[in-house]
Amino acid sequence: MDLYSGHINKLIDELAGLPGIGAKSAQRLAFHLINMPQDKVKRLAKTILDAKENVRYCSECYTLTDNEVCPVCANQKRDHTTIMVVENSRDLAAYEKTGKYEGVYHVLHGAISPMLGIGPGDIKLKELIKRLEGNVSEVIIATNSSLEGETTAMYIGKLIKPTGIKVTRIASGVPVGGDLEYIDEVTLLRALEGRTEL
Ligand code: ZN
Numbered sequence: 246m247d248l249y250s251g252h253i254n255k256l257i258d259e260l261a262g263l264p265g266i267g268a269k270s271a272q273r274l275a276f277h278l279i280n281m282p283q284d285k286v287k288r289l290a291k292t293i294l295d296a297k298e299n300v301r302y303c304s305e306c307y308t309l310t311d312n313e314v315c316p317v318c319a320n321q322k323r324d325h326t327t328i329m330v331v332e333n334s335r336d337l338a339a340y341e342k343t344g345k346y347e348g349v350y351h352v353l354h355g356a357i358s359p360m361l362g363i364g365p366g367d368i369k370l371k372e373l374i375k376r377l378e379g380n381v382s383e384v385i386i387a388t389n390s391s392l393e394g395e396t397t398a399m400y401i402g403k404l405i406k407p408t409g410i411k412v413t414r415i416a417s418g419v420p421v422g423g424d425l426e427y428i429d430e431v432t433l434l435r436a437l438e439g440r441t442e443l
Contacts, residue, residue: 253279305376307369308334308352317341317349324348326382330373330401332356332389340387343430346437348385351376356393357400363393365400374404383411385440390417402443413440 249257253275261271278286302308303315306328310316317323317337327348331337337350353368377384386401388394398414405412416439 303352306337306350306352307354307372308337308350326380327385328373328376328381328383329385329387331387332394332397336387336389339430339433340437343434343437345434348383351384353388353397356388356391356397358393358396361393368397370401370404373401377405377408377410381410383413385413385415385437386443387415387437398443406443412443414443415440 256275256278257268257271260266260274261268263271266274278289281289299311300309301311303310303318304313305318306315308315308317312319318325324347328351329340329346329348330351330353331340332353332355334352337352340346340350351369351373353370353373355363355368357363357365357368373384384401384405386398388397388401402412402414415436417436
């Protein structure tokens with residue numbers, strides 16, 4: 246027996262498919278949305294569509310941005326010879342919040358995970374190697390300290406080593422399995438300063 250209308254069930258299903266939203270939260274959100282004024286719901290729907298249609302990859306570092314080149318890559322005051330490799334745009338934002346990192350980034354959009362069937366070809370790795378043809382003095386690997394992050398770090402290290410470019414790994418002061426974005430700025434900076442050569 247359907248307790249709710251078909252439309253509400255559909256909405257709950259869609260919301261429950263989002264990361265971090267369980268069945269209960271999905272229900273709560275669905276009813277909240279239904280009770281919201283029409284114009285607010287329209288604005289929310291439009292905001293989602295606009296973001297989806299207008300956000301793209303930076304042509305240099307592949308972070309998500311509104312422009313051809315993201316603000317970090319467009320900033321000539323940044324050290325464009327130092328590239329920090331992160332798993333996603335949220336990790337980039339976490340390092341940017343510290344305000345202490347002066348280099349640029351490379352966003353992989355994932356990590357290698359044999360268990361989930363994610364291989365080197367599924368993340369922005371080719372794009373990183375291509376960037377190394379330019380003037381690069383150091384690549385800092387700042388993937389998470391999860392199994393996937395470590396696997397990815399090792400893989401990239403092996404790939405870059407023969408090129409003679411300095412390649413470093415951030416210190417493992419970062420809690421195991423902890424997403425970079427949840428780690429406080431002091432810990433992030435300590436991990437960055439304590440990086441070791443691979
Ligand atoms: Zn960029």
